[in-house]
Amino acid sequence: MNPEIPLNEYLNGRKALVDQALEKFLPGGGNDPAVIFEAVRYSVFAGGKRLRPILCLEAAAAAGGKTDVVLTTACALEMIHTYSLIHDDLPAMDNDDCRRGKPTSHKVFGEGIAILAGDALLTEAFRLLGDREGMPGVPPERVLQIVCEIAEAAGFFGMVGGQVMDLLAEGGKADLQNLFAIHQRKTGALILVSLRAGAILAGAGETKLAALSDYGRRIGLAFQITDDILNVEGDPSLLGKGTGSDAARGKVTFPALIGIEASRLRAEELVREAIVSLESFDDRAAPLRAIARHILERRS
Amino acid sequence: MNPEIPLNEYLNGRKALVDQALEKFLPGGGNDPAVIFEAVRYSVFAGGKRLRPILCLEAAAAAGGKTDVVLTTACALEMIHTYSLIHDDLPAMDNDDCRRGKPTSHKVFGEGIAILAGDALLTEAFRLLGDREGMPGVPPERVLQIVCEIAEAAGFFGMVGGQVMDLLAEGGKADLQNLFAIHQRKTGALILVSLRAGAILAGAGETKLAALSDYGRRIGLAFQITDDILNVEGDPSLLGKGTGSDAARGKVTFPALIGIEASRLRAEELVREAIVSLESFDDRAAPLRAIARHILERRS
Numbered sequence: 001m002n003p004e005i006p007l008n009e010y011l012n013g014r015k016a017l018v019d020q021a022l023e024k025f026l027p028g029g030g031n032d033p034a035v036i037f038e039a040v041r042y043s044v045f046a047g048g049k050r051l052r053p054i055l056c057l058e059a060a061a062a063a064g065g066k067t068d069v070v071l072t073t074a075c076a077l078e079m080i081h082t083y084s085l086i087h088d089d090l091p092a093m094d095n096d097d098c099r100r101g102k103p104t105s106h107k108v109f110g111e112g113i114a115i116l117a118g119d120a121l122l123t124e125a126f127r128l129l130g131d132r133e134g135m136p137g138v139p140p141e142r143v144l145q146i147v148c149e150i151a152e153a154a155g156f157f158g159m160v161g162g163q164v165m166d167l168l169a170e171g172g173k174a175d176l177q178n179l180f181a182i183h184q185r186k187t188g189a190l191i192l193v194s195l196r197a198g199a200i201l202a203g204a205g206e207t208k209l210a211a212l213s214d215y216g217r218r219i220g221l222a223f224q225i226t227d228d229i230l231n232v233e234g235d236p237s238l239l240g241k242g243t244g245s246d247a248a249r250g251k252v253t254f255p256a257l258i259g260i261e262a263s264r265l266r267a268e269e270l271v272r273e274a275i276v277s278l279e280s281f282d283d284r285a286a287p288l289r290a291i292a293r294h295i296l297e298r299r300s
Numbered sequence: 301m302n303p304e305i306p307l308n309e310y311l312n313g314r315k316a317l318v319d320q321a322l323e324k325f326l327p328g329g330g331n332d333p334a335v336i337f338e339a340v341r342y343s344v345f346a347g348g349k350r351l352r353p354i355l356c357l358e359a360a361a362a363a364g365g366k367t368d369v370v371l372t373t374a375c376a377l378e379m380i381h382t383y384s385l386i387h388d389d390l391p392a393m394d395n396d397d398c399r400r401g402k403p404t405s406h407k408v409f410g411e412g413i414a415i416l417a418g419d420a421l422l423t424e425a426f427r428l429l430g431d432r433e434g435m436p437g438v439p440p441e442r443v444l445q446i447v448c449e450i451a452e453a454a455g456f457f458g459m460v461g462g463q464v465m466d467l468l469a470e471g472g473k474a475d476l477q478n479l480f481a482i483h484q485r486k487t488g489a490l491i492l493v494s495l496r497a498g499a500i501l502a503g504a505g506e507t508k509l510a511a512l513s514d515y516g517r518r519i520g521l522a523f524q525i526t527d528d529i530l531n532v533e534g535d536p537s538l539l540g541k542g543t544g545s546d547a548a549r550g551k552v553t554f555p556a557l558i559g560i561e562a563s564r565l566r567a568e569e570l571v572r573e574a575i576v577s578l579e580s581f582d583d584r585a586a587p588l589r590a591i592a593r594h595i596l597e598r599r600s
Contacts (some may be wrong), residue, residue: 161420
């Protein structure tokens with residue numbers, strides 16, 4: 001990262017790279033049945049920040065690897081993230097009508113197609129990972145390792161388990177330990193594996209992989225705490241959704257359990273620790289350091 | 301297959317092997333949150349015939365490979381099959397209350413958990429495929445090839461696309477060409493890839509792989525035609541579900557389009573052709589030949 005370029009501009013460039021690749025992997029038009037491709041594109045191109053793919057690209061860069069080798073994996077991670085949003089928004093789950101300022105998938109396409117759009121994205125992510133053409137020159141053992149780790153992060157002990165715990169916790173029975181567990185599985189696991197996948201594909205050794213994992217665990221939690229804070233006091237016009245929905249739903253959050261000020265302090269502490277985790281990395285980790293700091297300033 | 305052992309007995313032995321492995325991969329008890337493991341086990345151990353895993357094992361055997369190397373993949377295929385049943389039964393899809401004589405997943409656990417149980421099974425299937433310990437000695441390129449092919453069979457141009465076409469076709473607009481396309485994607489693709497995966501893992505060459513693929517395309521369609529016939533004139537007590545549901549729903553089926561007798565003849569022709577596809581194989585393909593013949597006699 002050129003220090004002359006502001007982070008926002010740099011991240012926009014990375015985002016454009018990911019969007020371009022997603023456009024190639026999920027082309028519009030000409031496919032049958034058209035509606036499932038429309039539904040998938042509607043959610044994938046709904047204005048996400050591409051945090052997970054960017055973390056994957058930057059972990060690879062920090063470990064000395066090349067971007068083009070991890071771009072396919074970065075897109076697969078965004079597909080898995082999008083699938084989880086579509087399914088979590090369903091009436092049988094969080095029942096959200098609106099996301100990023102737009103009607104949710106089931107509101108536009110109906111529940112059946114929304115469920116299938118999520119299924120298709122999850123499946124396509126693994127198809128991309130299995131396709132040797134997407135990762136030329138990468139040893140196949142490394143690819144299998146990330147298939148396994150990504151599926152683990154998405155499965156029983158990751159996102160699916162976290163969403164189940166979240167469903168069970170509605171009504172406010174969860175304590176702080178429970179809340180940590182929900183976040184670690186529901187959002188933390190995929191953020192962590194985004195970094196690990198980038199590093200593994202780049203051939204990072206154990207020490208660097210462990211450091212990037214520490215960074216990932218810390219920013220994952222910091223990101224979730226700031227998410228909870230924004231749900232209390234964010235600007236709805238920037239968020240693309242109303243605030244106060246967590247409180248209205250009786251959802252357990254960090255601000256609800258420890259208060260806004262303590263939540264903010266905890267997020268700051270986690271970001272500091274995340275940056276310390278990267279001590280042994282050179283300037284190629286500058287974007288990761290900047291992303292960590294940026295979490296505290298985000299408005300959406 | 302020992303020619304002295306009747307097919308039923310042989311298949312029961314294979315089924316027991318698969319069930320034992322599934323039990324190991326999806327253990328009951330001790331996992332958190334318990335309900336998602338209960339939901340997954342409820343559907344996986346609901347009395348399925350294990351057709352796909354058995355085809356995978358037998359394709360490997362016919363190609364000269366060992367059973368223990370493909371058992372993990374066989375289980376992954378059954379998990380993907382079960383996920384598709386759970387999601388297809390949802391109220392937003394086929395809205396079925398009953399399957400194999402038992403209430404469907406969403407009837408027992410609610411829609412949210414049923415959706416997540418399907419998600420978990422699809423994800424766990426790929427985790428198993430990525431886990432090197434499950435396939436000792438298999439070259440990782442082969443494993444990646446089957447990850448890619450299985451995801452393709454499950455995705456846009458396979459099961460998901462087929463289910464979308466099926467949803468769109470309800471009300472009876474589909475013609476015979478459309479019906480072939482729906483079946484090929486919705487059920488044919490996974491049956492085909494079950495055979496291919498077994499053969500690829502066993503190291504089958506192009507000729508044997510092509511022959512097993514021909515066999516798979518033919519029995520896949522024959523299986524679906526007999527399914528349609530059973531829905532018209534099967535014995536509900538053996539099927540574990542009522543008959544006539546396709547007609548009541550205005551679903552396009554082979555009997556509805558070409559009549560029962562022509563459907564039966566077509567299934568017989570496909571089975572004959574499937575057996576011809578295996579001409580170049582020795583006795584190790586005897587179970588595959590017997591399974592093909594058995595399709596015409598099945599009552600459930």
